[in-house]
Amino acid sequence: MQASTTSTTPVVLTAKALLLDMDGTIVNSDAVVERCWRDWARAHGLDPHEAMKVVHGRQGYATMALLLPDRPMELNHADNAVMLARETADTEGVEPVEGAPEFMAALGALPHALVTSADDALATARMAAADLPMPEVKVTAECVGASKPDPEGFLKGAAELGVDPADCVVFEDSAAGIAAGRAAGMRVIGVGPRAAAHGPTLHVEDLTSVRVAPDPSGSIRLTVHTSTA
Template sequence: MPAHRTPVTSAATTLTARALLLDMDGTIVNSDAVVERCWRQWAGEHGLDPDEVMKVVHGRQGYATMAVLLPDRPMEQNHADNRRMLAAETADVDGVVPVAGAPAFMAALAGLPHALVTSADLRLAEARMGAAALPMPAVRVTAESVGASKPDPEGFLKGAARLGFAPEECVVFEDSEAGIAAGRAAGMRVVGVGPRAAAHAPDAHVADLTRVRVEALPGGGLTLHISS
């Protein structure tokens, strides 16, 4: 089945695909409270403006965020800090909740090809998905699975390969600039979720997942009915 996008009206979009690739934080799980706590503390420790730090943390692995913010610091220090940050974030699930509509959206994907593609490591992904009471997809690409952080497309390309589909047959759900860029670089269509995504020209944009309806197609594949 060829994948295609059919605009319906300015307020509605239909996308057909063989598989979906889902970011986690900001897309199906709202972890902003934890991210704010941990990264604002890190910013203070390094004499950085917390508001400026928060503009670049979303979507990337921690070490990649640190490399952007502290370009002259040795990368081994970024990786050491990243390990410490991952432990702190894994231990802190206070305020972690599902994005609106995520429980029904994930339930609709049961039995359909989909994968989690996240910059979190597996322990953090399990902690946050569990705190949000969302099912962990059987196929997941976490930080341990890739050699490069988003906006590099490696994670999405690996997710598509593990599901057995070509990039153009997949639709990405993302909330961040880095994630949207990664999905686009992978040759995939992108649905942007939430306020951060709106500024980065995804193929379709929704405020949350209550605006997405999933329809399984006879013989395989699915249709996304998206309302703005």
């Protein structure tokens, strides 16, 4: 398979607000996620490799429901609380996605929100471990009744920023997150290797391929060097 490269002709988008997923998009937490979820999968007699195909992007209870469809949901919620506590305490290997510090600095006071399947404690721990600024507006697990791929989180983020969904651009890395952004009626920039296969509007290898600046119209101007096969 030919390796991905970066195109020489950038794509320019304008948006009124950016909605950012956290894990895999601006924070690389794969090491922790794999440690915790592989242990959980083995403890429940599941193939860890197969489990890892569905854990990204969803709240933990929703992942558990997919992997153990006949299991009572209250057990999933109980296990999810334990999982969140373990993940919050484990920040070994958590680091910013390449280009994320510059990307977040460029956003500055421009309208943006974090929309993550992590709860507030986990989001706070991982953003701090990656040394990234926490957006003023954040939609965490406690704020929604449905996990991605449901669009509720992104729609809530847009509403809190006072921006129409069609004027938002989502940054996501997972199948569930990309589906949620598209279901919300938003354009989606897929970030990293997981994103390319799931139909984002544009795809980049990491955030070094995105430039953010205020547009004279009052919008946000995104210059995106897309990855091509």
